[in-house]
Amino acid sequence: xxxxxxxxxxxxxxxxxxxxxxxxxxxxxxxxxxxxxxxxxxxxxxxxxxxxxxxxxxxxxxxxxxxxxxxxxxxxxxxxxxxxxxxxxxxxxxxxxxxxxxxxxxxxxxxxxxxxxxxxxxxxxxxxxxxxxxxxxxxxxxxxxxxxxxxxxxxxxxxxxxxxxxxxxxxxxxxxxxxxxxxxxxxxxxxxxxxxxxxxxxxxxxxxxxxxxxxxxxxxxxxxxxxxxxxxxxxxxxxxxxxxxxxxxxxxxxxxxxxxxxxxxxxxxxxxxxxxxxxxxxxxxxxxxxxxxxxxxxxxxxxxxxxxxxxxxxxxxxxxxxxxxxxxxxxxxxxxxxxxxxxxxxxxxxxxxxxxxxxxxxxxxxxxxxxxxxxxxxxxxxxxxxxxxxxxxxxxxxxxxxxxxxxxxxxxxxxxxxxxxxxxxxxxxxxxxxxxxxxxxxxxxxxxxxxxxxxxxx
Numbered sequence: 001x002x003x004x005x006x007x008x009x010x011x012x013x014x015x016x017x018x019x020x021x022x023x024x025x026x027x028x029x030x031x032x033x034x035x036x037x038x039x040x041x042x043x044x045x046x047x048x049x050x051x052x053x054x055x056x057x058x059x060x061x062x063x064x065x066x067x068x069x070x071x072x073x074x075x076x077x078x079x080x081x082x083x084x085x086x087x088x089x090x091x092x093x094x095x096x097x098x099x100x101x102x103x104x105x106x107x108x109x110x111x112x113x114x115x116x117x118x119x120x121x122x123x124x125x126x127x128x129x130x131x132x133x134x135x136x137x138x139x140x141x142x143x144x145x146x147x148x149x150x151x152x153x154x155x156x157x158x159x160x161x162x163x164x165x166x167x168x169x170x171x172x173x174x175x176x177x178x179x180x181x182x183x184x185x186x187x188x189x190x191x192x193x194x195x196x197x198x199x200x201x202x203x204x205x206x207x208x209x210x211x212x213x214x215x216x217x218x219x220x221x222x223x224x225x226x227x228x229x230x231x232x233x234x235x236x237x238x239x240x241x242x243x244x245x246x247x248x249x250x251x252x253x254x255x256x257x258x259x260x261x262x263x264x265x266x267x268x269x270x271x272x273x274x275x276x277x278x279x280x281x282x283x284x285x286x287x288x289x290x291x292x293x294x295x296x297x298x299x300x301x302x303x304x305x306x307x308x309x310x311x312x313x314x315x316x317x318x319x320x321x322x323x324x325x326x327x328x329x330x331x332x333x334x335x336x337x338x339x340x341x342x343x344x345x346x347x348x349x350x351x352x353x354x355x356x357x358x359x360x361x362x363x364x365x366x367x368x369x370x371x372x373x374x375x376x377x378x379x380x381x382x383x384x385x386x387x388x389x390x391x392x393x394x395x396x397x398x399x400x401x402x403x404x405x406x407x408x409x410x411x412x413x414x415x416x417x418x419x420x421x422x423x424x425x426x427x428x429x430x431x432x433x434x435x436x437x438x439x440x441x442x443x444x445x446x447x448x449x450x451x452x453x454x455x456x457x458x
Contacts, residue, residue: 001028001029003028003029003030003031003108004029004030004031004146004147004347005030005031005033005144005145005146005147006022006030006031006032006033006145006146006147006148006149006347007032007033007034007035007127007129007143007145007147007148007149008032008033008034008035008149008151009035009117009120009129009148009149009150009151009152009278010034010035010036010043010150010151010152010153010324011034011035011036011038011040011041011042011043011111011113012036012041012042012043012044012045012095012151012153013043013045013095013325013332013333013336014043014149014151014153014324014325014332014336014339015034015036015041015043015149015151015324016034016041016095016098016099016102016103016336017073017324017333017336017337017339017340018149018151018324018336018340018343019032019034019102019103019109020073020098020102020103020337020340020398021337021340021341021343021344021398021400022340022343022344023102023103023106023108023109024102024396024397024398025341025344025396025397025398026344026347026348027108027397028108029348030108030147030347031108031110032108032109032110033109033110033112033143033145034103034109034110034111034112035112035115035117035129035131036111036112036113036114036115037114037115037116037117037134038113038114039113039114039135040096040113041095041096041099041111041113042092042095042096042099043095043153044057044058044153044155045058045088045091045092045095046092046095047088047089047092057155057156057180058088059179059182059183059184059204059205059208060183060184061184061204061208061439061440061441062087062088062204063083063085063086063087063088063441064085064086064091065085065200065414065418066085066331066414066418067084067085067410067414067417068082068084068085068086069410070331070407070410070411070414071086071331071332071333072094072333072334073098073333073334073337074334074337074398074399074400074401076094076097076098076101078090078094079094085418085421087441112131112133113135114133114134114135115131115132115133115134115135116131116132116134117129117130117131117278118130118131118132118278119278119279119280120148120150120278120279120280120283121279121280121283122280122283122318123144125146126144126145126146127144127145127146127147127148127320127321128142128143128144129142129143129144129145129148130142131143146320147320147321147322147347148320148321148322149321149322149323149324149340149343150278150321150322150323150324151323151324151325151336152275152278153325154272154273154274154275154325154326154328155180155272156272156275157272157273157274157275157301157302158178158179158180158268158270158272158273159270159271159272159273159304160178160268160270161196161242161268161270164242164243164244164245165243165244165245166244166245166246166247167245167266169247170245170247170266173247175247175264175265175266176245176265176266176267176268177265177266177267177268178267178268178269178270179197179201179202179205179267179268179269179270180272182201182205182267182269184208184439185208185209185211185212185213185439186212187265188209188212188213188216188265189212189213190212190213190214191213191214191264191265192213192214192215192216192217192260192262192263192264192265193209193213193215193216193217193263193264193265193266193267194216194217194218194219194242194252194260194263194265194266194267195209195216195217195218195219195267195269196218196219196242196266196267196268196269196270197218197219197220197268197269197270197271198218198220199269199271201269202218202220202269203229203422204425205267205269206218206229206230206236207422207425207426207429207439208429208439209267210233210235210236210426210429210430210433211429211430211432211433211437211438211439212433212439213235214235215235215237216235216236216237217236217237217238217239217252217260217263218230218236218237218238218239219239219240219241219242219254220238220239220240220241221240221241222240223238223239223240223241223254223256224238229422229423229426230426232427232430233426233429233430235430235433236426239254239258239260240254240255240256240258241254241255242254242255243255245263245266250262250263250264251263252266273302273303273304274302274303274304274305274306274326274368275301275302276288276301276302276303276306277301277302284301286307286308286315286317287303287306287307287308287315288300288303288306288307289305289307289308304367304368305367305368306323306326306368309323309326309357309362310353310354310357310359310362311342311357311359311361311362311381311382311385312326312327312361312362312368313326313339313342313343314343314346314353316353316354316355316356316357317355319346319353320347322339322343322346322347324336324339324340324343325339326368327361327368327369327370327378328368328369328370329369329370329371329372329375330370330375330378331375331411334400334401335379337398337400337401338379338382338383338386338400338401339382341386341396341398341399341400342382342385342386342389344396345386345389345390350389350390351385351388351389359381360374361374361378361381372415375411376403376408376411379401379403380403383400383402383403386400424442425441425442428442
C-alpha cells in the first residue's frame with residue numbers, strides 16, 4: 001500500500017492532537033509532516049521564560065479558564081499537584097509531555113521546527129506548501145501533499161474596532177495596544193487606564209492593572225458590571241462603549257456622552273480574527289467568501305468567519321483540506337481530538353463530506369463562537385457523525401471523549417467556578433494594591449483564605 005502524505009500546519013493543541021489521532025487510528029497509512037514556525041512544539045503555549053518577542057501572546061500571570069480535569073486530552077491528566085487552573089508554562093509542559101508520549105519517536109511523523117508556511121495551493125491533485133526553513137538559513141522549498149490540516153490557531157491577528165474616531169493616533173503614539181501585547185501591569189503604575197472588553201483576557205487585565213493603576217475603566221457593551229466583580233473595588237469602574245478618543249486632550253468619549261479625562265493608556269482585549277494569509281488567492285477568496293468579481297483582487301487575509309465548511313472542520317469544495325479548532329468558547333483539547341477522529345475518517349474514505357453543509361453549526365449567528373447552550377450539542381453531533389462512519393466490529397484504537405453525563409455536568413459549572421475565581425483574584429488585587437505588593441496568581445486550597453493569610457501561587 002502506498003502511503004498518503006499528510007501535512008499538519010501548526011504545532012499547538014490542534015496540530016498535536018491531529019498527529020496523535022492519525023498515528024493511532026490510521027497506522028501505516030500516512031507519512032505525516034507537522035510544521036511549526038516556532039523553535040518548539042506547543043503553539044501559543046510555548047513561551048520561554050523572559051521571551052517577550054511580539055510573536056508571544058500570553059501574559060505573565062495567565063492561567064487557564066477551564067479546570068484541568070475538564071480541559072485535559074482523553075486519558076492524559078494534568079499533574080495532580082498542579083492547581084485547578086494551570087498556569088501558562090504548565091500547559092506547555094503538559095503539551096510537551098503529550099508530544100513526547102504519542103508523537104516524538106514515531107517513524108511515520110516528521111516534525112519541522114522553525115518552518116514557516118508562506119503559501120498553500122492546490123496543483124492538480126496535490127497540495128503544494130511553500131516552506132521557509134528558518135533553522136537552515138531561511139532555505140525555501142516546496143513540498144507536496146495529498147491532504148492538509150490547518151491547525152494554525154486564532155491568536156495572531158488582533159481584532160480592533162474600526163469605528164472609534166481618533167483611535168489610530170493612540171496606537172501610533174503607542175498609548176493604545178491590543179491584549180496580545182500585554183505582558184504585565186508595569187505600564188499601568190499610577191496611570192489612568194481604559195480596558196476594552198470583558199472576556200477572559202479583559203477580566204485578567206482589569207484585575208492585574210487595578211493592583212497598581214490610579215484608575216481603571218472597563219468599557220463593555222452593556223455599560224454595566226453585570227457580573228458584579230467590582231462592587232467593592234473603588235479603583236475599577238465599568239462604563240459603556242467608546243465613541244471617540246482624543247490623544248492630545250487625553251479624553252475618551254463614550255456613546256452615552258460621558259467623557260473620561262486624563263486617560264494615559266487604552267488596552268483592547270477585543271479578541272482576534274482568523275488569518276488565512278497562507279492560502280493562495282482563489283482558496284482564500286472561497287474561505288473569506290469574497291469570490292465575487294467585485295472583490296477578485298482583495299488583499300484581505302483576515303476574517304471573523306471562515307466560510308464553505310462542514311461541521312466547522314472540512315472545506316466543502318475540497319475535502320482533502322480540513323481545519324482544527326476553529327470553534328471558540330469550547331473545551332479545546334478534547335475537541336481537537338474529536339475533530340481529528342472525524343478527519344481520519346474523511347481522509348481514509350470512510351466519511352463522505354457533503355458539497356454543502358446542512359449543519360446548524362455552520363449557520364450560527366455567532367459564527368465560530370459556539371453558544372454555551374449549544375456546545376454539548378456540537379460535540380454530540382460530531383460524535384454521531386463519527387459513529388456513522390465507524391465499524392463497531394473494528395473499533396479505532398483511539399476513542400475521543402464521549403461527553404457523558406458526568407463530564408457534561410462538570411462542564412456546566414465551569415463558568416460559575418471561574419466567576420468565583422475571578423472574584424477572588426479581584427479581592428487579591430485590592431489587597432496587593434493596599435500593601436504595595438506585586439500582583440501574583442494565588443491559589444486557594446480550601447476556598448477563600450483566612451483573613452490575612454494568602455497562599456502564594458508557586
